[in-house]
Amino acid sequence: MTNPNEYIFSDHFRLYKLLFYRGKYQCGLGTALYAFLSNGQPYGSISVNLEDVKLPTNQIFMDMNNTGNLCEQMEKDGLLERTGLAKQSGYCIYPVARITEKLEKILNEL
DSSP states (O other): OOOOOOOEEEEEEEEEEHHHEEOOOOOTEEEEEEEETTTTOEEEEEEOTTTTEEEEEEEEEETTTSHHHHHHHHHHHSSEEEEEEEEETTTTEEEEEEEHHHHHTOOOOO
């Protein structure tokens, strides 16, 4: 039986069935977005916490450094939408993305 909240993602080597969870970062209280495999194992964090910048609760800094392929696929599939804003931290630039209604429908809360 298929879970209606599952998202199928391919990293060019394997197919993954992912579930997305939303939480809050302890410092800064920004929105945190995580991906877990359908068996409960963590896949990775889709967002990063840049606590010196406050974003609306429906926006995140995309972790292009660690889960860039997943973030890009989520954009193509209409789950995330870039706002045009970005913030540099160290050597990485983190674009701001809006969580779309399509993603809201399959999000789980932590």
